[in-house]
Each structure stands twice: as C-alpha cells, then as structure tokens.
Amino acid sequence: MGSSFLLQPSRSLMEEAMAAAGQSQDDLKRIVALRAVELVRSGMVLGLGTGSTAAHALDRIGDLLRGGDLRDIVGIPTSEWAAARATAAGIPLTDLAAHPVVDLSIDGADEVDPALNLVKGRGGSLLQEKMVEGASRRFVVIVDDSKLVPRLGGSGLAIPVEVIPFGWALTLRRLQNLFDGTPGFNLKLRTASINAKASAFTEKESEIEPFVTDNKNYIVDLFFEDGIHGDL
Numbered sequence: 459m460g461s462s463f464l465l466q467p468s469r470s471l472m473e474e475a476m477a478a479a480g481q482s483q484d485d486l487k488r489i490v491a492l493r494a495v496e497l498v499r500s501g502m503v504l505g506l507g508t509g510s511t512a513a514h515a516l517d518r519i520g521d522l523l524r525g526g527d528l529r530d531i532v533g534i535p536t537s538e539w540a541a542a543r544a545t546a547a548g549i550p551l552t553d554l555a556a557h558p559v560v561d562l563s564i565d566g567a568d569e570v571d572p573a574l575n576l577v578k579g580r581g582g583s584l585l586q587e588k589m590v591e592g593a594s595r596r597f598v599v600i601v602d603d604s605k606l607v608p609r610l611g612g613s614g615l616a617i618p619v620e621v622i623p624f625g626w627a628l629t630l631r632r633l634q635n636l637f638d639g640t641p642g643f644n645l646k647l648r649t650a651s652i653n654a655k656a657s658a659f660t661e662k663e664s665e666i667e668p669f670v671t672d673n674k675n676y677i678v679d680l681f682f683e684d685g686i687h688g689d690l
C-alpha cells in the first residue's frame with residue numbers, strides 16, 4: 459500500500475461543528491467525508507469504502523459527477539453494500555482485475571491508534587476493504603473522534619477476523635492460543651443476530667447461525683479488556 463493517513467474534522471471544523479447547536483456525530487462524519495472528497499480528481503480510480511462515514515463520501519462523489527465537477531471516475535467497491543450505495547449515487551464501478559492500481563481509497567474505521575494502525579470491519583466487510591485499500595496509492599481514513607484509541611482494542615469492542623468456514627472451530631482455537639494469558643481476552647464466532655446486515659434468518663435461528671460475509675466467510679470477534687499491549 460502507498461501512503462495512508464487520517465483525516466478528522468480539523469480543529470476549527472470540529473469546534474465549529476461542536477459549537478453549533480444540534481450537530482450530531484453524523485454531521486461530523488459528513489464534514490470529514492467531504493474534506494476527503496476534496497482530494498478526488500477527475501480520471502481517478504477510487505476505492506469506495508463501507509459504512510456510515512464512507513456513505514457521505516460516496517454520496518458526495520455522486521453529486522460532483524452529476525454536477526459535472528468530476529469526470530471519468532471509476533470506483534472499486536469494498537463490499538456489496540458499497541457497490542449498491544455507489545450505484546445509487548451514480549458512480550461507475552470497476553474491479554481490481556481491470557484496475558490493479560487504485561489512485562485513492564476513502565474509508566471509515568472502527569478504531570485508530572496513535573501510529574495510525576486501524577481496526578476495520580466491525581460492519582462485517584473486511585477482506586475486500588483490505589484488498590482494495592492495500593492496492594491503493596493513497597488511503598485516506600475518515601473518522602470522528604469517537605474512533606481514536608490509545609491502543610487497538612481499547613474501545614473494548616470487537617476486533618474482527620474473517621475466517622473461512624472450513625475448520626473455523628480450529629481457527630478459533632488457534633486465535634485463542636495466540637492470545638492465551640492476555641488478561642481480559644475473549645473471542646467468539648459472530649452470529650447472524652449480531653450483524654444487522656444478516657437479516658435472512660429469523661430471530662431464533664439467527665442465535666445459532668454464523669454471520670456470513672460477502673465472501674461467504676465467517677467472522678471471529680476478538681475482545682480485549684484493555685486493548686492489545688505490545689507489538690501488533
């Protein structure tokens with residue numbers, strides 16, 4: 459991957475946003491997404507991110523294309539969700555086979571540590587995000603301040619790992635062994651009921667059905683009481 463860096467609402471923008479009555483977290487997501495889209499130029503191959511922050515960027519790119527301010531853009535979606543959102547926004551889609559080098563990817567994240575290491579994929583899209591963003595010359599991460607942590611896992615929320623269904627229980631045990639002895643460490647297979655996207659199951663079935671990713675894989679969620687200490 460080329461350079462990756464973080465865009466947050468700048469101090470003045472953040473203060474402006476927080477000062478104005480009624481500004482929500484979603485407003486902050488929109489502000490930072492719009493700043494990231496300022497980096498988009500006509501003719502670029504874009505990596506199209508997934509999630510509620512990236513949604514603002516996709517919609518903005520669509521607006522600029524419709525208004526004629528951007529031309530000849532093609533986008534590689536990082537999930538089925540992103541493909542649908544980009545299509546609705548009017549962004550022409552392509553893939554990594556046709557465009558193995560991506561000029562710029564814009565995506566959200568679940569956690570960002572001070573060294574700009576990321577947790578991604580709590581929404582369930584991991585593998586394609588990593589492939590598209592890994593093929594990018596430039597990767598711009600757009601987050602509001604709720605995503606900043608002193609160390610990964612520090613929010614106490616899941617660190618997702620996508621695993622193939624074959625032998626998933628063995629993979630889960632190996633992940634368990636990897637972090638054995640880490641105080642407050644826990645892990646579990648993500649079930650369909652946990653991921654809102656997996657709505658095909660009834661409530662009762664969903665308690666026992668694994669969540670299935672766009673790539674037909676499972677997810678094991680890792681939890682750290684106080685984040686990951688030491689080398690990643």
Ligand SMILES: O=C(CO)[C@H](O)[C@H](O)COP(=O)(O)O
Pocket residue numbers: 507508509510511512565566567568577578579580581582583584587
């Ligand atoms: O990795 C992701 C999806 O798999 C998202 O980028 C991440 O979950 C952030 O989402 P949001 O902007 O909705 O907080």
